[in-house]
Amino acid sequence: MRFAVDCMLGKLAKWLKILGFDTVFFSRIEDEELISISREEGRVLLTRDTGIMSRAKDFRSLFIDSEDWHEQVRQVLDELGIRDEVKPYSRCIDCNTALKELSRPGAKNLVTPFVYEHADAFSLCPDCGRVFWRGTHFKDMEIKLNRLLK
């Protein structure tokens, strides 16, 4: 499932990407444009704006109830029934591109020696070239994810 996320829901958009969902977010966008992107690209529009909701008639949309991003993520996963589609860390949080696995030798010249030493898995964004790894910050992330998904 793919998403278009309204301006005021930046944190929700970020976490949907972390969970592996194809998500577009613009910090500023006209309502009309957001609606046409959702319609043309087959994205579920997520918004807290009742005005936009009332015009989102010929495609799928979801009105987000809570102002708390944890609740927002849970609402999206549960109301759309997509917990099975969650694939954490499979997408670049900058450009929304699916990541490719990167071998240890392949990562060696792309990260600092410290990271190379301490991380146990690497992946690469084919678009922006950013390298992601599972390292020291990863445990915190796992705890947050588990709390979010339970």
Ligand SMILES: [Zn+2]
């Ligand atoms: Zn990227």
